[in-house]
Amino acid sequence: MSHLITGIGELVTQDDDDRVLPDAALVLDGPTIAWIGPASSAPACDSATDVGGRAVLPGWVDSHSHLVFDGDRSAEFAARMAGQAYAAGGIAVTVGATRTADDERLRQLVRQRVAVAMSQGTTTLETKTGYGLDVEHELRSARIAAGEVDEVTFLGAHLVPSAVDGITADDYVRLVCGPMLEAVRPHVQWADVFCERGAFTEEQSREVLLAARRAGLGLRVHGNQLGPGPGVRLAVELGAASVDHVNFLDDDDVDVLAASWSDPSRDGTVATVLPACDLSTRAPLAPARRLLDAGVPVALASNCNPGTSYTSSMAFCVATAVLQMHLTVAEAVRAATWGGALALGRHTGPGAVGSLTVGHRADLHVLEAPSMTHLAYRPGMPLTHSVWRAGQPVPSPIRG
Numbered sequence: 416m417s418h419l420i421t422g423i424g425e426l427v428t429q430d431d432d433d434r435v436l437p438d439a440a441l442v443l444d445g446p447t448i449a450w451i452g453p454a455s456s457a458p459a460c461d462s463a464t465d466v467g468g469r470a471v472l473p474g475w476v477d478s479h480s481h482l483v484f485d486g487d488r489s490a491e492f493a494a495r496m497a498g499q500a501y502a503a504g505g506i507a508v509t510v511g512a513t514r515t516a517d518d519e520r521l522r523q524l525v526r527q528r529v530a531v532a533m534s535q536g537t538t539t540l541e542t543k544t545g546y547g548l549d550v551e552h553e554l555r556s557a558r559i560a561a562g563e564v565d566e567v568t569f570l571g572a573h574l575v576p577s578a579v580d581g582i583t584a585d586d587y588v589r590l591v592c593g594p595m596l597e598a599v600r601p602h603v604q605w606a607d608v609f610c611e612r613g614a615f616t617e618e619q620s621r622e623v624l625l626a627a628r629r630a631g632l633g634l635r636v637h638g639n640q641l642g643p644g645p646g647v648r649l650a651v652e653l654g655a656a657s658v659d660h661v662n663f664l665d666d667d668d669v670d671v672l673a674a675s676w677s678d679p680s681r682d683g684t685v686a687t688v689l690p691a692c693d694l695s696t697r698a699p700l701a702p703a704r705r706l707l708d709a710g711v712p713v714a715l716a717s718n719c720n721p722g723t724s725y726t727s728s729m730a731f732c733v734a735t736a737v738l739q740m741h742l743t744v745a746e747a748v749r750a751a752t753w754g755g756a757l758a759l760g761r762h763t764g765p766g767a768v769g770s771l772t773v774g775h776r777a778d779l780h781v782l783e784a785p786s787m788t789h790l791a792y793r794p795g796m797p798l799t800h801s802v803w804r805a806g807q808p809v810p811s812p813i814r815g
C-alpha cells in the first residue's frame with residue numbers, strides 16, 4: 416500500500432546532502448520511504464495525507480536512556496537544587512526500588528515511558544539496564560527492555576552495589592564479566608560502563624568492555640561526566656560506537672575523538688551530549704560546539720532516568736543545544752536524528768533510521784510549525800503535531 420504525504424512546509428531530510436526541501440512530497444510504501452521529490456511530480460498513490468504546511472522531520476533517535484526503573488528521586492533532585500553535588504551513589508536508591516517492583520509493574524512502567532517518548536516524536540529508542548545490578552535483576556531488565564525498545568544496552572557496570580549487597584568491586588566486576596554478561600547476552604546489542612570516580616576505574620572499565628567485546632556486543636561508555644578522566648580515551652581505544660556525557664574534555668580528548676574519524680573505511684566514536692542531564696545536575700554543559708568544530712560527529716540524547724535527567728523530551732534537548740550550547744537549529748536537529756542513528760550504527764542500509772532517504776524506515780515527525788526553527792524559537796511549547804513510525808501513525812498525544 417503506497418501513501419502520499421503532501422502539503423509539507425519544509426522537509427528536513429537529514430540525508431547525505433543534508434537537504435531541507437520546500438514544496439516536497441514523500442511516498443511511503445508500507446514501513447519504508449519509497450519516493451521523495453517535488454510535490455508537482457509526485458506519483459499517484461493508494462491514499463494520501465495533507466499535513467497543511469507543517470514541517471516534516473525524521474523521528475528523533477534517542478540513543479541514550481535508562482527507562483527500566485521504579486521509584487522516585489525528587490528529594491535528591493531538590494537537595495541538588497539546594498546546592499548538593501550529584502554523586503553516582505544515588506543509583507543505589509533506584510536499584511532498591513526497581514528490584515522490589517514485580518515484572519508486570521516494571522514492564523508497564525517502561526511501556527508507558529516509551530509511549531510518552533513516541534508521542535513527542537521519538538521513533539527510535541535505546542535503553543539501558545543498570546538498576547538491577549545482580550544477575551537476576553539485570554536479566555529481567557534486559558528482557559523487559561528488549562520487548563519495548565529498538566536497542567538495548569547492558570549496563571551492569573553502572574555502580575558497584577556494595578551498599579546494597581556488600582559485594583567488593585573486584586568480585587562485582589568478575590560477576591559482570593562472567594555470569595551476568597552471559598545471562599543478558601541474548602537480549603542486548605550493546606554494553607556500557609560508567610567510567611567515573613565513584614563508579615568504575617579505567618582498569619575495571621577496560622575489563623568489562625573487553626569481556627563485552629569478546630561476547631560480540633558493541634561498546635558504549637559513560638565518560639568524563641563528573642570530572643576529567645580516562646573515559647573518552649578508553650572509548651576510542653576500544654572502538655566504542657559512542658562516549659556519552661563528555662562534560663569535562665581536554666584538548667587531547669577532543670583530538671582523540673576527531674582522529675577516530677580519520678579512516679574513511681570505518682566509523683569512529685560519536686560524542687553523545689545530554690543537555691537535559693547537564694541542566695538537572697548543574698554541570699558545565701558538554702562542549703558540543705567545540706566538538707563539532709573539531710570535526711567530531713555529535714549525537715544529542717535525553718538520558719531519561721530518575722537520577723540526573725527525568726525527561727524524554729528530545730525537543731527540549733534540541734532547544735537547549737541551540738540556546739545554550741550554541742548549535743544552529745539544523746545542527747541540533749541533525750544530532751538528535753542522524754547523530755543518534757550514527758551512535759547506534761543504524762544510519763545506513765535498508766531500514767536505516769535518522770534520515771528521510773528512499774529505502775529507510777518511514778519514521779516521520781510532523782511539527783505543529785512550518786519550520787524546524789520553531790523548535791528553539793518556541794522552547795517548551797508542544798510542537799509535535801503527529802508521528803509516524805515504520806509507516807504507521809503513532810497514537811498521540813500521550814501524557815506521562
Ligand SMILES: N=CN[C@@H](CCC(=O)O)C(=O)O
Nearest residue numbers: 505506609637718720722723
Ligand atoms: N551517569 C550515570 N548514569 C546515569 C545516572 C544514573 C542515576 O543517577 O540514576 C546518567 O547517565 O546520568
Ligand SMILES: [Zn+2]
Nearest residue numbers: 479481637718
Ligand atoms: Zn546515562
